[in-house]
Amino acid sequence: MANKFIVFIALCCGCLASSAQQVGKLNKIRFGVKGGVNMSKMHYSNLGNHDVGGMTSGVGGIFAEFDLGTESRFSIRPEVLFLSRGSEVNGIDVYGDDFNYKLKAKYTDIRIPVIYNFCNPEKISPYIYLAPIFSFTRGGEINYNTYIMDELIPWPSLDVTNANFSKFDFSAAAGLGVRVPIKIVDTKKIYFAVEANYQYGFTNTYGSKEKDGSAISLNRNIYDISGSRKNRSFEISASVSVPLSIFKKTRKKKATPTYTPAPVVESRPVVEKVEEKPCYTLDEIMQLLSDKQPIAGKTICAIEQINFKFGESEVSKESFEYLDKIVLLMQQGNIRMEIKGHTDNVGTESFNLELSKKRAMAVYSYLIKKGVNPDRLSYSYYGMSKPITSNDTEEGRKINRRVEFEILNNE
Incomplete structure (x- = not known):
């Protein structure tokens, strides 16, 4: 399903780019790469007094950005990003022994930010945006360790797909950033941007095998998982993009040949005719x-x-x-x-x-x-x-x- 969604986004970007090329708006379309840091800390609705921590992951991907309207105040930026999200839970099980639970899930995100630019993107432009995020899990691990009398009792790592982990997650992001055009040659520019956003997940990521303990061959009463677990993240990133117009070759003006008639000999003085031009200095x-x-x-x-x-x-x-x-x-x-x-x-x-x-x-x-x-x-x-x-x-x-x-x- 994730691959189909990516293909759909790519086709939409291609159609928009083709349309823009036909109307000569290549400078309003940018393609770029993005990278940064995602700091996730999943929200558990009911974990008692357990200590809940987060994890930090790199994030990277590609995007296409389309400026809308004559003043380019609004933009839309479909993007495909790769990152990990997860959390760590430490607590005491029903037998009084310490346990450590770690989750690291790998995600592919399809994000579609809708952006409001405070200035024309041709200048230094701060902006804000809202984005729906459609996430698909690509794998990852769940690790569970118990400490009995301070002795580590590790359990085998488990692939999240075997734990019936949620394969799809829907969330939303709100963010702000600033974009800076950088002139490289003649009138051609690249665009550098930095931004930060907060992501709020709506989907419960628990799998049934996690909740009943069968995912790691444990009885349900070893630890108490109830309620819901939803993604929460804070992200900082930077991006570099180039407009389609950067690939358009500048046409050299061809000299227009002029016809100079042979001089006419007359008995009266000839006044030389001045060739008319649309503009004079x-x-x-x-x-x-x-x-x-x-x-x-x-x-x-x-x-x-x-x-x-x-x-x-x-x-x-x-x-x-x-x-x-x-x-x-x-x-x-x-x-x-x-x-x-x-x-x-x-x-x-x-x-x-x-x-x-x-x-x-x-x-x-x-x-x-x-x-x-x-x-x-x-x-x-x-x-x-x-x-x-x-x-x-x-x-x-x-x-x-x-x-x-x-x-x-x-x-």
């Missing part, structure tokens, strides 16, 4: 003016020169120098210009539309304050509706967070 526009070339209809794209704080619309001081150059440009003639605000796709559509409006207005207000005639300025805003490159990488999103200046005329 401010320096290119100034050079065109110097060459007495027309600039009406051309657009200046300010990708890195005009900066805002994340999610805010106040123009940073570092952008003032560039905007002052825009003022100088408009003083070269009777230039009319439209300011256009754009954002990337991080956040909701309505949020980005409003943010692009506020940013365009902020630039508009700055230019007016510097003496530009309001009749020669206007502004518009588009949110995330008009990207000029892919939003799948941080580099692409940076380019799409831009302000454009469209020159309407320069009469």
Whole structure:
């Protein structure tokens, strides 16, 4: 049953990964490995005055994590982990002799944490989660020793499966953690996370052969097992994961061949036609003016020169120098210009539309304050509706967070 469950989880992960690849969301899927320490101490409902201890085990496994929604505030992380749980009971049997009972059961856990991220996973993000845990026993041992007159009387170790130990356990975990993106090359990152959780078991793990003593060839009255025994654990772990986008090769831009027509000899001077581009730098526009070339209809794209704080619309001081150059440009003639605000796709559509409006207005207000005639300025805003490159990488999103200046005329 455990193998079927693992195959089912793997198929689900594969389907989600395939779907995400089709819509270009490879950076929202991560695969990783996890390791840590599990400290279990089973809860016995009725053991009288016996001394109950726990055990510590390593834990390790693999997982896939899927970010959900445009802001990636929620994630789901199917994982398969391997660990041991158990306990140790020391007490006095009905004959007044000391006994020692040790249980170590090996488990395969299928966990499905549902995670709430306090920040976008592209940044350092604390998170909390809840997870159902489906556990399957893979074996383990039960050891029972009696001390008669301080002399050790050991009993043969017993495989938990022969004790009719519960083969399936259902529990739940609540935890918290923090995830840190680490840049490795260009825009590619890996993610390191540490977390801690508490696990609460709901299933009684006693087997009937344990309770009646037949598991270790003892009569029931040697020791008194009654009530229930349920798993309880505290776990600390660390993980490393990589997004699917890390395996996607960056396509090199191919140079577009251009056709240069043969020169035409005419009796009148030939004005060289300037090839139109979707975006110009401010320096290119100034050079065109110097060459007495027309600039009406051309657009200046300010990708890195005009900066805002994340999610805010106040123009940073570092952008003032560039905007002052825009003022100088408009003083070269009777230039009319439209300011256009754009954002990337991080956040909701309505949020980005409003943010692009506020940013365009902020630039508009700055230019007016510097003496530009309001009749020669206007502004518009588009949110995330008009990207000029892919939003799948941080580099692409940076380019799409831009302000454009469209020159309407320069009469």
